[in-house]
Amino acid sequence: MKLVSFLRNNKPTWGVAVEGGVVDCGAKLGKKYPDLKAVIANRGMADAKKFAASKKKPDVPAAKVKYLPPIGNPDKIICIGLNYKSHVAETGRSDAQYPTIFTRFANTQVGHGQPMIRPKNSEKYDYEGEVAVIIGRKGRHVAKADALKYVAGYSCYNDGSIRDWQRHTTQFTPGKNFVGTGGFGPWIVTADEIKDPSKMTLITRLNGQELQRATTDLLIFDIPTLISYCSEWTELVPGDVIVTGTPGGVGFVRNPPIFMKPGDTCEVEVDRIGTLVNPIAAEK
Numbered sequence: 001m002k003l004v005s006f007l008r009n010n011k012p013t014w015g016v017a018v019e020g021g022v023v024d025c026g027a028k029l030g031k032k033y034p035d036l037k038a039v040i041a042n043r044g045m046a047d048a049k050k051f052a053a054s055k056k057k058p059d060v061p062a063a064k065v066k067y068l069p070p071i072g073n074p075d076k077i078i079c080i081g082l083n084y085k086s087h088v089a090e091t092g093r094s095d096a097q098y099p100t101i102f103t104r105f106a107n108t109q110v111g112h113g114q115p116m117i118r119p120k121n122s123e124k125y126d127y128e129g130e131v132a133v134i135i136g137r138k139g140r141h142v143a144k145a146d147a148l149k150y151v152a153g154y155s156c157y158n159d160g161s162i163r164d165w166q167r168h169t170t171q172f173t174p175g176k177n178f179v180g181t182g183g184f185g186p187w188i189v190t191a192d193e194i195k196d197p198s199k200m201t202l203i204t205r206l207n208g209q210e211l212q213r214a215t216t217d218l219l220i221f222d223i224p225t226l227i228s229y230c231s232e233w234t235e236l237v238p239g240d241v242i243v244t245g246t247p248g249g250v251g252f253v254r255n256p257p258i259f260m261k262p263g264d265t266c267e268v269e270v271d272r273i274g275t276l277v278n279p280i281a282a283e284k
Contacts, residue, residue: 001049002187002274003153005036005068005111008060012068014039016048017187021058022065025051036188037071037239040136040152045190067111069184070155071134076240077104078230079159081172083220083245090253099221099229102172104159104243107179112186115281116160118262119178125260125280128159128246129204129212129268131197133223134188135240142231147224150236153190154197156268156276157243158183158204160260163252183268183278184241194272197223202247205267206260214247221245 002017013026014036025048026034032047033039039048081100082088088095110116118125136152160182166175176182194200197216204212216222221229226242251258260266264280 001045001052001190001193003036003039003045003048003070003190004065004187005070005072006060007066007068012072015059016052018052018055018058021061023052023055024059027059035073037073040134041238067113067185069109069111070188071239071241072106072109074106074239074241075237076234077106077109077243078240079104079176079243080221080226080245084214084218084247085220086214086218086248087246087250088220090248090250095220099226102176104182105177108177108182109184110180110182110278111184112276112278114278115180116158116183116260116266116278117178117180117281117283118260119162119181120283122162122164123259123261124163124252125181126161126163126251127204127206127211127260127266128161128250129202130157130159130246131200131202131216131244131270131273132157132184133197133227133242133244135227135236135242136191136238138238139227139231139236142228142236144224144228147227148191148197150227151191152238153188154194154270154273155185155188156270156273158266158268158276158278159243159246183266183276185276186274189273200273201271203269204249205269206258207264211251211258212247212249218247219244
């Protein structure tokens with residue numbers, strides 16, 4: 001099942017992506033589940049699936065869906081840096097004993113089809129295609145062997161990075177948190193559809209040119225390890241997002257460097273999830 005957050009009549013709602021468009025589950029189930037975070041937290045996926053199956057056709061045609069980030073109000077967005085050997089090598093770093101962690105804020109995210117924003121004060125706006133994990137249940141001190149039981153689903157993510165601000169100090173936070181710089185979507189594919197998340201292929205394209213390609217079995221710290229590790233230092237709750245890291249091929253290490261600019265289009269494709277597409281626009 002593909003769970004979608006979107007705008008309908010300029011109001012946020014949620015639903016299920018089906019052939020030809022989206023069923024608006026929020027119209028019927030919104031009082032009980034006001035958004036996808038509530039659906040996940042209150043085990044509402046069976047209700048969503050049943051309601052979507054009862055509809056003979058989508059409420060909104062695919063071409064008219066105005067996507068929002070699937071989880072617009074996460075308690076936490078935990079991002080993992082330097083988690084593919086190809087990316088570690090191109091940045092000149094050595095392997096780390098523990099995952100490199102930084103965070104994003106909710107207002108940095110935009111949905112599928114919405115512009116990712118290059119800020120006024122930098123032209124070094126880089127792409128980072130990644131797989132996002134959405135947490136489905138509360139967890140603390142989660143064993144690695146049990147970690148996938150805590151997953152609600154998976155999505156595509158573009159961890160758009162303002163490289164000069166990222167490197168002002170050793171802390172990544174400023175360069176990762178400009179408003180509207182990260183793409184998230186187009187939907188959440190529920191975990192029952194992806195039994196083994198180590199068997200996915202990630203591709204990033206800029207204006208149709210492939211710049212990144214990797215398989216998730218190449219993650220240095222795999223998804224169960226990341227869930228377990230993060231649960232040791234924070235309490236994971238439904239709707240939390242763990243962004244698992246980008247492979248080699250980012251723009252700032254290329255010769256000459258490649259940065260995203262207004263008018264560009266960036267795509268992040270994960271074969272078992274879908275394709276996140278975002279145009280690039282200038283900050284107004």
